[in-house]
Amino acid sequence: MLPELTVAVLGIGLTAYAVLGGADFGAGFWDLTAGGAKRGARVRGMVKRSMGPVWEANHVWLIFVLVILWTCFPHAFGPLMETLYVPLFLAAVGIILRGAAFALRGEAATIAEARALGATFALSSVLVPFFLGATVGAVASGQVTLDQTAGAISSWTNATSIFSGVLAVATGAYIAAVFLAADSARSGFDDLAEAFRRRALGAAAVAGALAIGGLAVVSSDAPELYDGLTSGAGLAMVSLSALAGLVTVALIWKRSFGPARLGAAVAVGSILAGLALAVQPDFFPGQLTFAAAAAGDATLAATLISVAIGLLILLPSLALLFRLFLRGRLDQPLEPIGTSRSEAES
Amino acid sequence: MLEILSGVVGEGVSQSYLLEARQMQALSLGVHIPLVCFGIAFPAMVLFMEGLWLRTGDETYRALAKRWSKVMLILFAVGVVTGTILSFELGLLWPRFMEQWGEVFGFAFALEGFSFFLEAIFIAIYVYGWDRLSPRAHLLSGLPIVLAGIAGATFVIAVNGWMNNPTGFDLTAAGEVTNVRPVAALFNDHLWHEVVHMYLAGFLVAGFLVAGVYAFAWLRGRRDRYHRAGLIVPLAIVALAAPAQIVIGDWAARTVAENQPTKLAAMEGLEETTEGAALTIGGIYVDGETYGGVDVPKLLSLLAFHDPDAEVQGLDAVAADDRPPVAWVRNSFQVMVGIGTLLAALGAWFLWSRWRRGSLPSSPWFYRAVVAAGPLALTALIAGWIVTEVGRQPWIVYELMRTEEAVTGADGIPIGYATLVVVYASLIALVLFLLRRLARQGQDSVKAVP
Numbered sequence: 001m002l003p004e005l006t007v008a009v010l011g012i013g014l015t016a017y018a019v020l021g022g023a024d025f026g027a028g029f030w031d032l033t034a035g036g037a038k039r040g041a042r043v044r045g046m047v048k049r050s051m052g053p054v055w056e057a058n059h060v061w062l063i064f065v066l067v068i069l070w071t072c073f074p075h076a077f078g079p080l081m082e083t084l085y086v087p088l089f090l091a092a093v094g095i096i097l098r099g100a101a102f103a104l105r106g107e108a109a110t111i112a113e114a115r116a117l118g119a120t121f122a123l124s125s126v127l128v129p130f131f132l133g134a135t136v137g138a139v140a141s142g143q144v145t146l147d148q149t150a151g152a153i154s155s156w157t158n159a160t161s162i163f164s165g166v167l168a169v170a171t172g173a174y175i176a177a178v179f180l181a182a183d184s185a186r187s188g189f190d191d192l193a194e195a196f197r198r199r200a201l202g203a204a205a206v207a208g209a210l211a212i213g214g215l216a217v218v219s220s221d222a223p224e225l226y227d228g229l230t231s232g233a234g235l236a237m238v239s240l241s242a243l244a245g246l247v248t249v250a251l252i253w254k255r256s257f258g259p260a261r262l263g264a265a266v267a268v269g270s271i272l273a274g275l276a277l278a279v280q281p282d283f284f285p286g287q288l289t290f291a292a293a294a295a296g297d298a299t300l301a302a303t304l305i306s307v308a309i310g311l312l313i314l315l316p317s318l319a320l321l322f323r324l325f326l327r328g329r330l331d332q333p334l335e336p337i338g339t340s341r342s343e344a345e346s
Numbered sequence: 347m348l349e350i351l352s353g354v355v356g357e358g359v360s361q362s363y364l365l366e367a368r369q370m371q372a373l374s375l376g377v378h379i380p381l382v383c384f385g386i387a388f389p390a391m392v393l394f395m396e397g398l399w400l401r402t403g404d405e406t407y408r409a410l411a412k413r414w415s416k417v418m419l420i421l422f423a424v425g426v427v428t429g430t431i432l433s434f435e436l437g438l439l440w441p442r443f444m445e446q447w448g449e450v451f452g453f454a455f456a457l458e459g460f461s462f463f464l465e466a467i468f469i470a471i472y473v474y475g476w477d478r479l480s481p482r483a484h485l486l487s488g489l490p491i492v493l494a495g496i497a498g499a500t501f502v503i504a505v506n507g508w509m510n511n512p513t514g515f516d517l518t519a520a521g522e523v524t525n526v527r528p529v530a531a532l533f534n535d536h537l538w539h540e541v542v543h544m545y546l547a548g549f550l551v552a553g554f555l556v557a558g559v560y561a562f563a564w565l566r567g568r569r570d571r572y573h574r575a576g577l578i579v580p581l582a583i584v585a586l587a588a589p590a591q592i593v594i595g596d597w598a599a600r601t602v603a604e605n606q607p608t609k610l611a612a613m614e615g616l617e618e619t620t621e622g623a624a625l626t627i628g629g630i631y632v633d634g635e636t637y638g639g640v641d642v643p644k645l646l647s648l649l650a651f652h653d654p655d656a657e658v659q660g661l662d663a664v665a666a667d668d669r670p671p672v673a674w675v676r677n678s679f680q681v682m683v684g685i686g687t688l689l690a691a692l693g694a695w696f697l698w699s700r701w702r703r704g705s706l707p708s709s710p711w712f713y714r715a716v717v718a719a720g721p722l723a724l725t726a727l728i729a730g731w732i733v734t735e736v737g738r739q740p741w742i743v744y745e746l747m748r749t750e751e752a753v754t755g756a757d758g759i760p761i762g763y764a765t766l767v768v769v770y771a772s773l774i775a776l777v778l779f780l781l782r783r784l785a786r787q788g789q790d791s792v793k794a795v796p
Contacts, residue, residue: 067452302453314460330478
């Protein structure tokens, strides 16, 4: 009972990171693809304005996931890190580059500095979700073994892992476009709201196509995972994701960006829930169950109690941050990035 | 392409790279810990400045608080990502340590996660809320940053305390961990002195580094109210922290003497178990000999056990491969104590001048010393962590698990290490470059936010 409850907590943390952190990575994707310095300046400015106050709090969900993982599932954490160390290390390096470049970009004095930092930020924003997504795909498709025979490279370069990585990039871009369209509309930047609306629709089409094509990949590469995803609770979650995705597209089409935020979050969250339900009760399919991976009950109970108490403080605090943010109380002026100030103002 | 990559990082497990893994961990900690100092101390300093503004209405204080909060946010952001790397490295480099012991000490990290959340939330509200929240609400939004900073550092240090003083579990005859008591593990005997020692160190490092910026400007002739306030506030803080640190240091050393006698012997370079042991002040320890130090009879026994004739255990009490690298530990300890003493003297100079003459010292040497004190305090901080961590070797969990038993078997460690060196070198250079530019701007250019 306790291990399953803790898995649920872990899943909630992972979903929060996939949605909120994913949106920040996706924002970097739109920064990367915003086009030339002049054309992309307003999009890049909006990305910075929108991410600034919230990205650090969003990032902490990753820490939360790691901490719960090693405290409550130490017997899974060790083999996981020892097998998938290459993508995890690359993700870690990407996280340093991305966070530092984003934080320091505001201090850039010349266009060249801003461009170098911006490129670092944007490029690593694509690499990190790819490697983290590939890690999730590798775990779900049964690549982690307890006898450490899995290859450092081959364990995460199977079709399912690569597909998961690409899907993570695409879903992040999708959520980010929805969030950015909502923020732009809220702030009265109609041109940007339209620009991000187009991107959201495009990303939804790509993510949807990937998801459908991905099922074909999984069916040949990881048949057991495919069975899990196409039957019972796994199927329910995959269907929920598809439904939420379609509803969200309709909402974006109607420029109803606020509710679209929620729809996009459900679409992404239910994919992760579907993966977990597809492989349960195993942590590593065919290798290790939740119960076998778990720490003793004393540790699980202490962690669950502290999480419950912690949430009593955390949730109102997060609510305060997001409320201030969504009401525009933390908004800064939109400063286009990539052109000199005078150029942007003219 | 993949075949080439596989050839480079290797497939499967063959040998381990213990030294590289340790250096990689040390590098990551060495980059992160100075940022932690700012996480601990800077919010309190910024809030103090803002409080001065609210009390006096003097815009100088407001400008300083705002400028500092901007630096605080940048350093926090870099701390967030360097801290994340540490979380990854615990698993990437020491998977067997995490696998066996994670359930015992991990609870502290779970609590730290929540502190970190609150810090990230309120630092955003505080820094982005300048001029947008009412002055009172703005000041209040800063308080959770201070509290979460203290709490977060406490929980992380609890884990380090536990590695040095593992408690809160039983071992079966087969060596399996059982009957885990997470709360007892959290409140281990090394928690309190390590927390207080680190907390004061945070104020010393951040305080002297900030004061150094304004002392440098002072030497260049910029002596307006803005620079004066920017100098006096951090100096007042460090002048109080520095002597307190000496008292806490004594407490720490006595706890180590009791629980980790081998570490104490390494700190002092004491080869043989001795009654009424002398303390060697200064000097350099090379290959089992201390050169150039001054011996004070019986002082080590007196300091470690508050009894001049007490027996102090020497390195000879344990087998050679159970001893830490003595030169690192002993010389680092001397560096830390030496610098700590100098910093306390500098703080006393400041206090004496304020008290006797009601002003800042007039000698330029005072300001030169303050400029040097920041990097020196940083050096003492790193040296102190070398004493704690290298002094713990060869154990990762003191006297229960050797570091070599915990290390990963992954083949890619040297490549990872080289990558991290390049990334961190670039990061440090960039942060210093941008902070230097920020520091050069005067009061007029204080803009809204980041």
